[in-house]
Amino acid sequence: MLNKIIRYIFILCAVPVIILTGSFLFPEKSYAVISVLLVIFACIPFFISFENKKTSTRTLVIIAIMTALSVAGRFIFSPIPFFKPVTALVIITAVYFGSEAGFLTGALSAVISNFYFGQGPWTPFQMFAWGIVGFIAGLLSSQILKNKIIMILYSLLSGVIYSFVMDIWTTLWSDGYFNLTRFLASSVTSAPITAIYSISNLIFLLILLKPIGKKLDRFKIKYGI
Amino acid sequence: MKAFSNFHPVVIFIYFIAVFSVSMFIQNPVYLFISMTGSFLFLCVLNTIKTTIISFLKYIPFTVLITILNPLFSHNGATPLFFINDNAFTLEALIYGSVLALMILCVIFWFKCFNIIFNSEKILFLFGKISPKISLIFSMALHFIPNFSKYFNEVLSVQKKMKSNSKLKLYINCFSAVITHSFETSVDTADSMSARGHSTGKVTNFGRFRFKTNDFILLISIITLIILTYIAIVADNTKVVYYPVIIFSNSGISAFISYISFAVLCFLPGIYEIKEDLKWKYSISKI
Structure with missing residues (x-):
């Protein structure tokens, strides 16, 4: 258990700390690439622990299905701008199948959807951002299911977490180091989009969580996952 | 070329x-x-x-x-x-x-x-050997995506004829139908994978x-x-x-x-x- 906690703390804290201290200590050097590498390394522990665990075939298929659904959702809802069910589906997966499944669904959705929308140096950041949204949702799963207020708060927060990570990326990429004024400026300019994302997450979760949850619960009992 | x-x-x-x-x-x-x-x-x-x-x-x-x-x-x-x-x-x-x-x-x-x-x-091919489970999920998801999009369009064309909801509600209803459908098929996939001996040995890649x-x-x-x-x-x-x-x-x-x-x-x-x-x-x- 202690081992597990240490691993979680390492994953949650070490990487942001390294990125921030690195960019404060050496402001004249380009840290965009280093941050990309760090983000890739941040995803590795999740993949390793998933790889080493014994998982049933059905769980594998479920994660694949949820990933495919969230990627397909990005296409399906393309007529309605800004309303994308990806985050909501990642949260639902995490709530019902645990934080690890949530992380994997988030990270893989980012990679796979970028095959259609264009890979770039931002891919690892998207992987990390969606993965961490799913991971935290998995940790809070019982509260999210029981308490509606926490569910609403978290779905709003998830949009903020996502755009926070992506704003760090924008700053590092365009400046080569962590420029606080640039970070604040990009946060302010992205604020309306963040708000729309958060609200769309909320709408999707409010509409989808109950029906999908029912289906998943029935599914879990019927097939014993 | x-x-x-x-x-x-x-x-x-x-x-x-x-x-x-x-x-x-x-x-x-x-x-x-x-x-x-x-x-x-x-x-x-x-x-x-x-x-x-x-x-x-x-x-x-x-x-x-x-x-x-x-x-x-x-x-x-x-x-x-x-x-x-x-x-x-x-x-x-x-x-x-x-x-x-x-x-x-x-x-x-x-x-x-x-x-x-x-x-x-x-x-x-590159990551299949390093991480067999994740690349399996990866390839399965790639296979499911076009299927789901196709199924969604079928459901949507039927739903559009039946009743006129708001656009968002209509899309979400159809999406929900896709989700149900995909879960049902996923069990078949998983069972047939187990029947063919998945998770009994090493996964090889083509x-x-x-x-x-x-x-x-x-x-x-x-x-x-x-x-x-x-x-x-x-x-x-x-x-x-x-x-x-x-x-x-x-x-x-x-x-x-x-x-x-x-x-x-x-x-x-x-x-x-x-x-x-x-x-x-x-x-x-x-x-």
Whole structure:
């Protein structure tokens, strides 16, 4: 258990700390690439622990299905701008199948959807951002299911977490180091989009969580996952 | 006409890492300019010249924006051009901004080539051995996506005829139907996988890639060229300092060799594609 906690703390804290201290200590050097590498390394522990665990075939298929659904959702809802069910589906997966499944669904959705929308140096950041949204949702799963207020708060927060990570990326990429004024400026300019994302997450979760949850619960009992 | 993508995925991956490591890390305009022209040539061969030029023109406002924004955010540099609210708008910051813009453009263009050359099949081949479970999920998800989109369109066309909801509600209802359907089919998939012995032994991957002599030659030449490039970089012979004053050190023959070998590295795939194309046309004209 202690081992597990240490691993979680390492994953949650070490990487942001390294990125921030690195960019404060050496402001004249380009840290965009280093941050990309760090983000890739941040995803590795999740993949390793998933790889080493014994998982049933059905769980594998479920994660694949949820990933495919969230990627397909990005296409399906393309007529309605800004309303994308990806985050909501990642949260639902995490709530019902645990934080690890949530992380994997988030990270893989980012990679796979970028095959259609264009890979770039931002891919690892998207992987990390969606993965961490799913991971935290998995940790809070019982509260999210029981308490509606926490569910609403978290779905709003998830949009903020996502755009926070992506704003760090924008700053590092365009400046080569962590420029606080640039970070604040990009946060302010992205604020309306963040708000729309958060609200769309909320709408999707409010509409989808109950029906999908029912289906998943029935599914879990019927097939014993 | 993607002759370069016929090489072994490992070799192609190493090639892109080599090019990216210089174009992302090294803030020397000479390297960046070489890298930019190389990626431009490669993309011209992969797409048509017209689409490449159009996509290049699309990025010009973006590069101008980055160039101008940099001096507004960073006030380092020794030669102020003018002052805005007591903050200096310096020449050095402006030049650094343009170098940054060039760097970003380079990476975007190389990634465009990467997207065309490096498809999901190659990714699966590359990571299948390292992480069998995740690449299995990956390939299954890739298989499900078009199925779900197709099924969604079927449901949508029926639902549209039946009742007129608001657009968002309609889409969400249909999406919910897709979810139910996908769960039901997933059990079949999982059961048939178990029946065929999944999770009883090692997962093997199908890959139609073989490591040929050509791959070996390309690998050796990539490694030699990148080592020749990095000799000057490590020795600080091609170092550029931007703040407070721009110092452009271009000392000696090693810098020259470094530039030349990086140029060969960047132009390699474009020239290879052109060569293969000519060969193909020549062989057709003989018939």
